[in-house]
Amino acid sequence: MTRLLPTLLLTCLASGFAAPAPEKVFPFPYTQEDLPNGLRLVTIATGFPNIVSIYIVVRTGSRNEVELGKTGFAHLFEHLMFRGTPRYPSEKYTSTLKAAGANFNASTNTDSTVYHVTFSKEDLDTILMLEADRFQNLKYSPEAFKTETLAVLGEYNKNSADPAEKLDETLQATAFLRHTYMHPTMGTLKDVEDMPNQYDYGIEFFRRYYRPEYTTLIVAGDVNRSRVRPAVDRYWGKWKRGSYRAQIPVEPPQEEQRTARVAWTGPTLPWLAVAFHAPAYSDCDPDWAALNLLAQLAFSPNSDIYQKLVIEEQRVDRLDADLVASPDPFLFTIAVRLKRPDYLPNVQLQVLQTLDNFAASPVETDKLEAVKQHLRYQFTLSLNNTEAVAAAAARSLRAERSVDTINRLYDLYSRLTPQDIQRVAGKYLGVNSRTTVTLIGGQR
Amino acid sequence: MKAILVLLVGSGVAWPQIRMVERPSRAPLVDFRIVFMTGSAYDPSEKPGLAALTAALIAGGGTRELSYKQLLDAMFPMSGSVSSQVDKEMITFRGSTDIHNLEKYYALFRAILLSPGWREDDLRRIKDRSINNLRVGLRDSNEEELAKEVLYQTIYDGRPYGHHNSGTVSALQSMTIGDLRRFYELEFTQTNLVIGIGGGYPAGFPQRVKQDFEVLAKGAPSPRPAPPPRSVGSPRAVLIEKQTRSVAISLGTTLDVTRADPDYPALLVAQSYLGQHRASGGRLFDRMRELRGLNYGDYAYIEYFPQGMFRSDPEPNLARQQQIFQIWIRPVPPQAAHFALRLALFELDKLIKEGLTRKAFERTRSFLIKNVNLLIKTRQAELGYAIDSLYYGIPEYNSYLRKSLAKLTVKDVNEAIQRHLRTDNIRIVAVARNCEELKNKLLSNALSPMAYNSPKPDDVMEEDKIVERWRIGLKPDSIQIVPVETVFE
Numbered sequence: 001m002t003r004l005l006p007t008l009l010l011t012c013l014a015s016g017f018a019a020p021a022p023e024k025v026f027p028f029p030y031t032q033e034d035l036p037n038g039l040r041l042v043t044i045a046t047g048f049p050n051i052v053s054i055y056i057v058v059r060t061g062s063r064n065e066v067e068l069g070k071t072g073f074a075h076l077f078e079h080l081m082f083r084g085t086p087r088y089p090s091e092k093y094t095s096t097l098k099a100a101g102a103n104f105n106a107s108t109n110t111d112s113t114v115y116h117v118t119f120s121k122e123d124l125d126t127i128l129m130l131e132a133d134r135f136q137n138l139k140y141s142p143e144a145f146k147t148e149t150l151a152v153l154g155e156y157n158k159n160s161a162d163p164a165e166k167l168d169e170t171l172q173a174t175a176f177l178r179h180t181y182m183h184p185t186m187g188t189l190k191d192v193e194d195m196p197n198q199y200d201y202g203i204e205f206f207r208r209y210y211r212p213e214y215t216t217l218i219v220a221g222d223v224n225r226s227r228v229r230p231a232v233d234r235y236w237g238k239w240k241r242g243s244y245r246a247q248i249p250v251e252p253p254q255e256e257q258r259t260a261r262v263a264w265t266g267p268t269l270p271w272l273a274v275a276f277h278a279p280a281y282s283d284c285d286p287d288w289a290a291l292n293l294l295a296q297l298a299f300s301p302n303s304d305i306y307q308k309l310v311i312e313e314q315r316v317d318r319l320d321a322d323l324v325a326s327p328d329p330f331l332f333t334i335a336v337r338l339k340r341p342d343y344l345p346n347v348q349l350q351v352l353q354t355l356d357n358f359a360a361s362p363v364e365t366d367k368l369e370a371v372k373q374h375l376r377y378q379f380t381l382s383l384n385n386t387e388a389v390a391a392a393a394a395r396s397l398r399a400e401r402s403v404d405t406i407n408r409l410y411d412l413y414s415r416l417t418p419q420d421i422q423r424v425a426g427k428y429l430g431v432n433s434r435t436t437v438t439l440i441g442g443q444r
Numbered sequence: 445m446k447a448i449l450v451l452l453v454g455s456g457v458a459w460p461q462i463r464m465v466e467r468p469s470r471a472p473l474v475d476f477r478i479v480f481m482t483g484s485a486y487d488p489s490e491k492p493g494l495a496a497l498t499a500a501l502i503a504g505g506g507t508r509e510l511s512y513k514q515l516l517d518a519m520f521p522m523s524g525s526v527s528s529q530v531d532k533e534m535i536t537f538r539g540s541t542d543i544h545n546l547e548k549y550y551a552l553f554r555a556i557l558l559s560p561g562w563r564e565d566d567l568r569r570i571k572d573r574s575i576n577n578l579r580v581g582l583r584d585s586n587e588e589e590l591a592k593e594v595l596y597q598t599i600y601d602g603r604p605y606g607h608h609n610s611g612t613v614s615a616l617q618s619m620t621i622g623d624l625r626r627f628y629e630l631e632f633t634q635t636n637l638v639i640g641i642g643g644g645y646p647a648g649f650p651q652r653v654k655q656d657f658e659v660l661a662k663g664a665p666s667p668r669p670a671p672p673p674r675s676v677g678s679p680r681a682v683l684i685e686k687q688t689r690s691v692a693i694s695l696g697t698t699l700d701v702t703r704a705d706p707d708y709p710a711l712l713v714a715q716s717y718l719g720q721h722r723a724s725g726g727r728l729f730d731r732m733r734e735l736r737g738l739n740y741g742d743y744a745y746i747e748y749f750p751q752g753m754f755r756s757d758p759e760p761n762l763a764r765q766q767q768i769f770q771i772w773i774r775p776v777p778p779q780a781a782h783f784a785l786r787l788a789l790f791e792l793d794k795l796i797k798e799g800l801t802r803k804a805f806e807r808t809r810s811f812l813i814k815n816v817n818l819l820i821k822t823r824q825a826e827l828g829y830a831i832d833s834l835y836y837g838i839p840e841y842n843s844y845l846r847k848s849l850a851k852l853t854v855k856d857v858n859e860a861i862q863r864h865l866r867t868d869n870i871r872i873v874a875v876a877r878n879c880e881e882l883k884n885k886l887l888s889n890a891l892s893p894m895a896y897n898s899p900k901p902d903d904v905m906e907e908d909k910i911v912e913r914w915r916i917g918l919k920p921d922s923i924q925i926v927p928v929e930t931v932f933e
Contacts, residue, residue, distance in 0.1 A: 050817065082724060090734070094725040098807060101814020103756065105722070118818055146898035150737030157690035158740055158775045162585045196897050266687060267929070268584040269576065302520040307513050314569050317576055339572065370521040377523035377542055384473060384540075385821040441584070444929070 025376055025410040028389060031225045032403055035233065037241050038213035042393060042403050043228045044220035046386045052124050052221035053390035056115040056131060057397045059216075060209035062185040063110050063328065064246045069194065072152070072187015073205050075108040076195055079148050080202060081115065082106075083140035085133050090144075096130055103387075108185055111326055111398045118387050121222045125231050128219075132235035135210055142199045149195035156192050163268045167335070167439045171273050174260040175331055175435040179251035211242035216397050220390035248328065251277070257434045268441035269317070270341045274351055276433045278332040281325040281399035283408035288323070290416050290424040291332055295321035296371040297363055297421065298354050299334060305354045309336075315343045327399040331435075332428065341440055348436070358425035362418035372413050379410070461634040462657055465830045466650050467642035467823060474546050476553060477640035477827040478537040479761055481835065482631040484611075485532040485604040485669040491623060493611015495631070496530040497574055498624045503528035503537060504573070505566030507555040512566055515552065524549050526556050529761060530609050531748070533668075534835070535631075536761040538824060543644050554656055560628070562621050571617070574610050578932040587692035587875040588753050588774060590684065594931060595694040595873040596748065598682050599768055604669035613933045633663020638834060640827035668765065679917050681872040681886065683879035686928040690739075691781035691876040695788065696770035697869050699746060701860075702763075704836040709848035710860035711746045717800055717808045718791070719744035719771065722756050728771065728791055735904060736896065738776050738784050745770040757819060760828025763835040769865060781876060782885050782892035786914040793867050799858030806854075813849050816842055868917065879925045886918050 030044040061074045084090035097104055102119035117127055140148075159165050169184045176182035186192070217236065219228045254277055262271075279287045299306060299321035309316040318337035324330045334351055338344060383389050396406045465477075484495045503526045506512040519525060522545040529536040537557060541549035582590045593608055600606035610616070639657060641650050701707045719726035721743050724734065728742035747767050749758050771792065776784040800808065820826050820842055829841045838844050876882050885892065893912045900908075 048821075051821065091730075095807060098725050098811040101811050101816075101818065103723070103815070103818050105756065120814055120817055143898035143900075147735070147737035147896075150897065151733050151740055153777075154690070154733075154738070154740035154775060157777070158588060158692075160689050161587045164585075266584055267579075269580050300520065302513075302516045307516070311513055311516075311569065312565075314565075314572065317573060339576075373521040374523050377521075377545070380542060381473060381523055381540055384471070384823065387821060444579070 024407045025379055026392075026403070026406040027380075027383075030393075030403060033229070035212065035237055037237065037239055038211075039232075039236055039239060040216040040401065041229065041232050042216060042218045043223060043225045044218065044389060044393060044403075045224060046221050046389045048221060048386045050121055050222050051118060051386045052121050052219065052223055053116060053118040053387045054127060054131065055218040055220070055390045055394040056135070057216045057218065057394050058113045058115075058209060059111065059214045059397070059401065060113060061109050061111040062183060062187075063180050063248060064209060065180055065183065066246050066248060069191055070198070070201060071183040071191040072185070072195070073198075073201065074113055075185055075187065076149065076152050077202065077205055078106045078108045078113050078115075079152055080140060080145065081134060081138060083138070083144050083148060085137040085139055087137065088130060088133055093130065093134065096126065100126060102127065109398070110181060110185055110324070110330070114394050116387075116390070116394070124219075124223065124227070128231045129235045132239070135215070135236075136239050138206060138210070145199045145202060146196045149192075152195060153192055156186055156189065159186060163262075163264050163271065163439055163441065166262055166264065167271050167273055167437060170260050170262050170439075171275055171331070171333065171435060171437045174258050174437060175254070175275055175277065176251055178249040179328060180248060181251070181326075181328065181330055208242065208244040208246075211244075212236070212239045213241055216401060218390050218393050218403075220393065221386040251329065253277075254433050254435075257431050257436070259435070260437045262437065262439040264439055264441040266442055267444040268439075270338045270344060270441065271439040272336040272338065272344060272348055272351070273333060273437045274348070275331040275333040275435045275437075276429050277329055278323055278428055280327055280329045283400065283405045283412055286412060286416055286420055287424050287427070288325070289409060289412045290420040291428060292323045293368065293371050293375075293413060293416060294358060294421050294425060295323050295332065296374065297367060298358060300371070300374070302370075305350055309347060309350065315339055315347060325395075325399050344438060355425060355429045358421060359429065362422045365418055368416070368418055368421065375413065376410060461662055462654050463638045463834065464650055464654060465638060465640040465827055465834065467640075467826050467830070468645065469643055469823065471643045471823065472543045473823070474541050474543055474641070474643040474645045475823040475827060476537070476539045477642075477761075477824060477831065478557060479638045479640065479831050480535045480632055480636045481533060481638065482636050483531050483533045483535050484607070484609045486631060487607070487611065490615070491611070491619060492607040492615050493574070493609070494619060494623055494627050495535060496610045497570065497616060497619055498627045499528040499530050499535050499537070500574060501562075501567055501570045501624055502556060502560050502628075504570050506561035506563055507552075508559040508561055509555060511561070511563070515556070518548075518552055522549055524552065526553060529759065531762045532605050532609070532764050534761045534763055536828070540824065546645065550653075554653075558656065558659055562625055564621060567621055567624070571619070574616055575613050578608065578610055578613060583928055583931055586753070587686065587688055588772070589751070590928075590931070591692040591694040591873045591875050592750070592752070592770075592772065594682055594684060595696055595770065595871060596768065598680070598871045598873060599696060599698055605764075605766070608932055629661060630663075633661045634658060635663035635665055638831050640831055642823035642827050676869055678868065678919060678922055679870045679872065680922045681874070681918055681924070683882055683923065683925045684873065684875045684928050684931060685877070685879045685925055686875050687877050688775075688875060690775035691778055691874055691882075692775045693773040693781065693785055693788075693872065693874045694770060695773075695785070695870050695872040696745075696768050697866065697871055699767045699769040699864060701746065701864055702765070702767050702836060703832070703838055703841075707860040707864060708746075709845060709852055710857040711864060712812060712845070713805065713808050713849070713852065713857045714795065714800070714861050714865070715744050715746045716812055717804055718795055721745065721749065721752060721758070727795070728788060731791060732773070732784065732787055736787075736894065736900070738780055738787070740774040742774060742788065743772045745772070757825070760825060760832050763832045778876065778878070780894065781874065781882060782890075783894050783912060785872065785874070786892060786916065787911050789867055789870070789916060790911050790914050792865070796861055796865050796867065799861055800854060802854045805857055809849050809852060813846050816845050872916075875928070883923050883925060886916060886923060887920060889913070889915055
């Protein structure tokens with residue numbers, strides 16, 4: 001890559017690891033630079049011909065919903081961003097994208113809202129202009145606002161059929177008492193139903209967070225920086241920097257284990273979720289990376305417990321562990337779907353014993369190396385088109401705001417040892433940090 | 445393709461037993477896409493789901509040499525896997541590997557497909573998974589996909605296309621390893637096989653793969669299941685009784701137009717105009733969601749499109765002799781269900797009667813001409829589309845479509861709509877609570893006025909007065925209420 005921005009974390013890179021850096025896992029040449037207004041621009045030449053993907057990452061998600069009664073607003077705002085500007089009302093915005101044959105959509109998570117559009121390279125200038133316009137000049141009527149809140153309610157309704165959504169919601173509400181990670185990105189039903197009355201807050205939300213210092217623009221595909229930067233300066237350069245900083249409540253340490261039960265009225269298979277408070281993402285401090293390797297070592301399809309519960313005993317049909325790369329400490333979560341409710345006590349015991357084993361002794365080196373290889377190939381195999389490359393870059397920005405973090409993370413993985421895995425198992429997966437949620441459905 | 449194959453054999457033209465689709469490139473990856481031109485339409489009538497269970501066991505079980513556990517261990521460091529997809533007339537196996545692991549990966553891939561382990565414990569696990577996909581994945585947890593899958597059954601009721609690809613719970617429970625082996629021996633043949641390989645493989649590699657696959661039985665062209673008939677008669681509805689917050693609706697009918705038909709590009713324009721999948725700007729999306737806030741989205745299809753809730757692009761290798769026309773109405777509040785259904789039919793009727801304006805036609809066509817470049821973005825998609833083109837006997841999809849679209853006129857599109865789309869034979873599936881109440885509303889043709897949370901323009905309010913009394917044409921014996929727990933059993 002061409003480095004135009006001084007690396008902020010040089011101290012991290014020089015932190016005493018001796019092993020040589022392996023080949024870069026993110027193989028595409030890219031540049032990363034800041035405009036004077038704080039907008040960050042990442043330009044990635046993917047080598048795939050003709051196509052360009054723009055991913056716009058705004059670092060605001062349900063984590064930023066700090067006020068009572070306003071849960072789900074980051075996601076609502078994702079919808080509102082398609083409601084047009086004075087120059088490009090929503091119909092004209094859509095028809096301009098359609099004329100370019102573009103695919104476009106957006107998504108929201110706890111930490112960011114991501115807008116993406118993919119199209120042929122000859123339309124790059126038009127699309128950069130169009131996207132810059134809505135990020136700076138969004139304007140919708142109170143009537144359009146109210147109608148859009150109903151589309152959000154429709155989305156809530158479609159999701160509500162899935163017990164896994166309820167399991168996640170309950171887990172977060174139980175594990176977090178103060179931090180905004182306690183509520184779901186979709187928002188609580190009460191708040192979603194109140195959204196039509198919150199037009200003024202919508203304007204305030206835009207004013208706070210849709211600012212260049214919160215935003216990274218990724219332009220990937222058949223592009224080069226010398227064409228992209230002048231167009232970005234022209235269309236995005238006048239965007240005004242903001243000053244708002246959300247005061248996200250800090251979650252106090254959990255002092256004893258917590259449990260919750262979800263009674264699901266319809267028939268479904270039972271679920272068990274076991275979660276522990278985990279550190280925030282870091283490509284520097286080894287703990288997050290070591291826990292992520294542990295998730296694979298302990299619960300991936302070739303792990304001992306997966307092979308026992310899913311393949312041999314066949315008591316479980318889904319088993320995985322997940323660690324979100326979040327800017328604030330989130331959860332290390334093991335989710336299990338069981339074939340019968342009476343399997344629950346034994347399966348829960350086996351999950352906890354698995355974690356205890358990792359804390360008690362170091363994992364075999366070859367198993368650790370297999371996981372490192374698995375993660376590398378899983379990542380590189382996914383980079384098979386421009387849109388996927390841009391999406392991978394966008395995902396990496398959830399916690400760090402630098403695409404450099406991809407290569408730094410895989411470098412960090414390569415240096416971790418069995419002792420690191422054992423250490424983090426002991427440090428983070430203790431009983432007092434644990435939240436257990438079970439979901440039991442009605443009889444079939 | 446089998447129809448073409450029979451013709452060629454009959455006329456004395458030599459046809460290679462295994463067909464190859466090769467897409468070499470300099471990519472550091474190699475993609476495999478193995479398609480057998482057989483599928484759930486070939487399930488024995490008493491064993492619906494046999495094709496899918498066979499494919500699932502092959503992709504998710506051990507090989508003759510390796511148990512499934514050993515296979516997972518061997519695949520894991522390469523992040524390797526093999527996935528399967530089954531439709532009425534195609535069974536697809538997909539896999540990809542980094543070029544550095546090609547030999548190791550291919551050895552496993554080959555063993556999975558050519559030397560299945562046929563173990564009882566693997567079958568038990570895969571059966572459980574298939575049954576849970578029907579009962580839990582669809583019935584318990586996903587009303588939208590449930591409505592769509594029941595629609596696909598309803599359209600082809602009693603015909604070779606008329607069961608869910610995964611079959612029924614009772615049929616799955618009764619299947620034995622012997623059933624699966626017989627299906628494999630009969631249908632996984634060289635005659636049915638197309639091998640797709642793409643990426644940075646070494647010279648001569650596809651030939652080696654072809655030779656390896658020649659261990660499969662040669663097979664004879666099997667007679668294709670008779671094409672399902674058009675849905676005829678008056679509209680019919682299936683209402684699935686379930687405790688839900690909202691009502692998920694899908695409606696559709698059979699469509700004789702496939703990619704092999706000259707009217708396909710014209711209907712593709714109509715589809716995109718009415719409701720491009722998961723995109724704003726379609727007529728249904730604009731009128732139902734954007735303007736009225738009825739739900740999260742509304743789309744239209746002229747080809748079978750499973751798993752639409754989870755995918756932004758269609759998956760290739762779902763080619764069929766006969767296609768479907770479908771409208772997907774995402775969940776609406778119970779009080780708006782009747783109105784939403786009426787509005788979708790009103791818009792379809794309007795499309796049939798009035799067609800597209802020249803401006804709408806030009807806009808939609810130019811979208812499609814450019815958008816097709818985005819459709820085939822991975823090597824897997826490229827292989828899949830090429831194999832579909834082989835099935836339909838059309839040139840490479842991308843250039844075929846662009847050339848055909850360029851020649852189209854608005855008159856062609858509107859005439860094709862008139863020829864092929866109808867509302868009088870529509871099948872409707874809704875997942876709802878209080879189905880009896882919904883049934884009564886549909887039968888009595890009761891007014892279904894809308895109340896909005898914000899003022900609407902006069903033309904919308906005027907249009908609502910027409911929509912709220914729209915006659916769907918359902919009769920007492922054409923509405924069936926089905927308890928959700930009986931679906932797919």
